Amino acid sequence: MSDILRQPAEVIYQAELDALKADDHGAKPENWQLSPQSVVTYLMGGTTASGVVISPKYIGQRRIIETAVATLATDRALLLLGVPGTAKSWVSEHLAAAICGVSTQVIQCTAGTDEQQIRYGWNYAQLLAKGPSREALVPTPLYRAMENGSLCRLEELTRMGSDVQDTLITVLSEKMLPVPELNDAIYARRGFNIIATANNRDKGVNELSSALKRRFNVVVLPLPDDMDQEIDIISRRVSEMSRDLQIPHPKNAAEEIKKVVTMFRELRSGSTLDGKVALKVPSGNLSTAEAIAVMVGGLSQAAWFHQGNLNAQAIGANLLGAIVKDPVQDKLVLEEYLETVLKKRADFSDYYHSINELL
Ligand SMILES: Nc1ncnc2c1ncn2[C@@H]1O[C@H](COP(=O)(O)OP(=O)(O)O)[C@@H](O)[C@H]1O
Numbered sequence: 162m163s164d165i166l167r168q169p170a171e172v173i174y175q176a177e178l179d180a181l182k183a184d185d186h187g188a189k190p191e192n193w194q195l196s197p198q199s200v201v202t203y204l205m206g207g208t209t210a211s212g213v214v215i216s217p218k219y220i221g222q223r224r225i226i227e228t229a230v231a232t233l234a235t236d237r238a239l240l241l242l243g244v245p246g247t248a249k250s251w252v253s254e255h256l257a258a259a260i261c262g263v264s265t266q267v268i269q270c271t272a273g274t275d276e277q278q279i280r281y282g283w284n285y286a287q288l289l290a291k292g293p294s295r296e297a298l299v300p301t302p303l304y305r306a307m308e309n310g311s312l313c314r315l316e317e318l319t320r321m322g323s324d325v326q327d328t329l330i331t332v333l334s335e336k337m338l339p340v341p342e343l344n345d346a347i348y349a350r351r352g353f354n355i356i357a358t359a360n361n362r363d364k365g366v367n368e369l370s371s372a373l374k375r376r377f378n379v380v381v382l383p384l385p386d387d388m389d390q391e392i393d394i395i396s397r398r399v400s401e402m403s404r405d406l407q408i409p410h411p412k413n414a415a416e417e418i419k420k421v422v423t424m425f426r427e428l429r430s431g432s433t434l435d436g437k438v439a440l441k442v443p444s445g446n447l448s449t450a451e452a453i454a455v456m457v458g459g460l461s462q463a464a465w466f467h468q469g470n471l472n473a474q475a476i477g478a479n480l481l482g483a484i485v486k487d488p489v490q491d492k493l494v495l496e497e498y499l500e501t502v503l504k505k506r507a508d509f510s511d512y513y514h515s516i517n518e519l520l
């Protein structure tokens with residue numbers, strides 16, 4: 162096993178990508194590694210013509226992924242929108258890996274992102290020695306993606322200032338990036354496009370200008386609609402992660418995942434699964450990604466401190482951290498949930514006691 166903590170998708174799933182490529186006889190947009198059909202198979206899972214099994218990466222509606230892939234084959238860019246933890250970054254990484262073989266051309270947008278991080282910067286030593294020249298120019302991931310006809314990922318697009326966001330308008334509408342210092346421009350090669358992600362829950366985001374919005378096709382990634390689907394997503398990721406972290410995966414993991422998902426879904430929706438008791442909703446968004454984090458935290462605690470017993474003691478503190486984001490309000494919400502719901506359920510009594518001890 163390599164000692165790199167996390168390899169990019171195109172390295173982890175290289176065998177699957179190679180198998181898809183070998184059997185891919187469909188038409189491809191120029192500079193794509195795979196046909197749009199094979200890209201969808203890579204994301205949704207399936208079997209190749211020669212019988213290689215492709216694991217599902219995204220669990221949800223196939224149509225969503227088809228729309229995303231079809232968008233990237235047009236001149237419009239893709240914006241994946243949704244609450245945190247709905248696999249926006251995950252889908253963006255896998256789309257880039259499947260379509261152009263590199264998922265690492267990423268710009269993380271923040272309030273401090275400036276135009277130089279989007280367009281290009283300068284190597285000042287070169288600039289002083291040689292004056293403005295192509296050699297003195299420091300390309301950004303966006304610049305490189307345009308130059309080699311591949312995908313650039315922009316994470317959390319709406320976190321950077323509107324003026325900086327608007328730098329993308331020329332890039333997206335004219336497919337070129339002016340370099341006024343050199344009286345030149347770079348023209349995007351075929352295959353270039355942008356996959357941006359943004360979440361609609363954050364405070365302090367900068368709305369996209371309508372000029373920019375018009376250049377994106379928006380695809381909304383929803384929270385999983387049924388419980389079995391959510392359990393499936395969590396079980397897959399938890400077993401992959403426990404393998405990566407080299408911690409054992411106890412037999413009762415599935416049972417505990419089901420309990421954690423039950424608590425998450427009830428608190429998230431503000432009512433018990435049977436619809437009989439109305440509940441207050443905590444301020445955090447209790448996403449699937451957070452349920453994965455709770456379970457992985459629980460597995461680690463079980464492995465290192467509870468002789469491998471994955472139980473309410475090992476999971477409880479992780480659960481509390483995920484639910485109580487606001488120490489005053491959310492604590493009251495959780496207390497009420499414990500007293501009105503969990504206390505009455507025999508199979509949740511260990512959770513009732515261990516969370517109560519920590520509150
Ligand atoms: N529908 C889904 N299918 C597969 N994995 C999912 C799904 N929803 C959430 N996940 C998992 O949630 C984790 C976090 O997702 P991430 O892409 O970081 O969320 P976001 O960028 O939307 O905030 C990933 O590990 C991913 O595997």
Ligand SMILES: [Mg+2]
Pocket residue numbers: 249250251316358
């Ligand atoms: Mg993300």
